[in-house]
Amino acid sequence: MRWTAVGRRRLLAVRGGETAFAVLGLPLGVLGGVYALAVLYAGVLLSLTVLGLPFLVAALLGARRIGGLHRRLVARLLAEAVPAPPSLPRPSGVLARGRAVLTDPVAWRVLLYLVVRLPLGVVGFLAAVGLPLGALWLVGFPLWVRLMEPGPRPFGWLDLAAVPVGLLVLAAVPAGLRALSRANRALARTLLGPVRSQQRVRELESARATLLAENTDRLRRLERDLHDGTQAQLVALAITLSLADDALLDPGAPDLGRLRTLVDRARGQTDDTIAGLRRLTRGIHPVALDGGLAEALPGLTATSPVPVAVRLDLRERPEEVIERAVYFCAAELLTNVAKHSDARSAELTASAGDGKVRLTVRDDGRGGAAIGAGTGLAGLAERLAAVDGVLRVDSPPGGPTVVSAEVPSRL
Missing domain, CATH: 1.10.287 (Helix Hairpins)
Structure with missing residues (x-):
């Protein structure tokens, strides 16, 4: 019963920032969409004139600044920190600087963001304002219709269906706002951040x-x-x-x-x-790695003070630098289990295949682990990033904790 109540509260909950972002989406979407479409339209019309290129340069510089404003808005209201793209290069010479602006992928991506943001802003405003108002009108339909029509009115099937339909629409508003917030976060990450090569x-x-x-x-x-x-x-x-x-x-x-x-x-x-x-x-260089991870990882878990079950599926042997990174990652994760988790047992799973090496350490401890929480996971994530690896942590309070690492077999 307790889990059901908590789940119901989460289902109906929505952050204030998400609602504010949806309400502001209409005016900001209209302004941004009009700006982007006007830039594209005027740029095409003026492209054959002397004013065309200077106009586009100024408009693209303005698009960069608008992108910065939208990044700050997304970070403040949607709690999504989008990394800022690198600054625009400033070569010597007016023509070279103009060429740098015209070929700047960041500014063009901001214009695309503003165009796509327009329909999302309209839909978000309808979800945040239109749907609740419509739901309230449906819930009060039996009353409104009798206030607007003189004389007695029999209670019909419309009066009977309006109230539950209105309540269902009202209950669907939080889910709709959360879905739109996820779409806006994904759109901001994709178009407002640095391009893939810059990242x-x-x-x-x-x-x-x-x-x-x-x-x-x-x-x-x-x-x-x-x-x-x-x-x-x-x-x-x-x-x-x-x-x-x-x-x-x-x-x-x-x-x-x-x-x-x-x-x-x-x-x-x-x-x-x-x-x-x-x-x-x-x-x-651990001597145990001379025989590969298949020999090194069982030997590593054997020295752990917490009992560790080992499951290996190593169909291919990665490069030496990858093996060393995975070995030291496993060693640090097992050390964290022994020092911080209060776990009674743990499990280490490692697999290698399809060009990827995956390592997972799971324990039944108290949970609460997070990157940057003083358990060395931040440094471990940085060391894995040096070999194109990714570290993921899933550790709710009360446990269990699951830390997984994925790195390529070869650099």
Whole structure:
């Protein structure tokens, strides 16, 4: 019963911003549509005159600014943050700048957005204003008709059907507004953001910066570990060997017991140094990956303090850099499960096929995980983006948590 009540409330709920966006859709849609159509119409008429190109340049610059206003409106009312496209290049020379404006895909896409936004704005206004008013008129139909017509009027089938039909129309308004909001969000993402090539360049720049920062941090950690760990162990080993050498050079009979102690100490220090170097090299390239993910992932889950079931379907072996990214992704996700989830069990699923590698880690913990919530998922998402990967998190409060990663098998 509780779930039914919650589901009913969600079904009938609609955000205030969505309603405001739908109401403003008519005037903004009309203004934007008239602007876009006027630009296209006048541009065609003036294209053969001296005024044609300057008019188009000014109109396209204005379209860019209108696109910025609509992006802010979508972000404020629909909670959809559309990334801004890159600034317009400014080459030297009037003709070169005019050519840059005329070939700017962002401005032309804004004009297309304004044209498509016009019918959506009309439909949205009807859904936000027309449908509720119509529903209220239907609900009150038995009263309105008797107020408008003099004399008694028998209660007929129209009076009987008007009320439930009006209530059904009123109940359908929130769903209609949510559907229109989804359409407006998709339209804004498609036409108001950067074009695919620009977005790709931005993603590659971000991925490069992430890789450079990560490699710099890794080198600094390696340098610190070599200085504080391996170097100190080698110095201690050298001192031990020096003491053993001094014992051998003793003019009297060498103290065999002391020599044995020094040799045993040197052997132990050598073993510790080798173990430390192995730990360092394991962080650079895990030895387990020599046999591929099919061997590395079961070994990784075996060291987890939380019991992990493993399901693998690796029909093809990805590139080495992809294997390393997937391995470290699985390691970090399992670490998050052990540290933050309070889970009693987890499941790791990995598949490789059709040019994609998919990794999913599911746990029965308390949930509430999100990218940027302090669990390292934001950094993990950035590292996956460096290899064209995507990280998705589904973690409602109370659990379960499902984190999935998808990367290409080859770059």
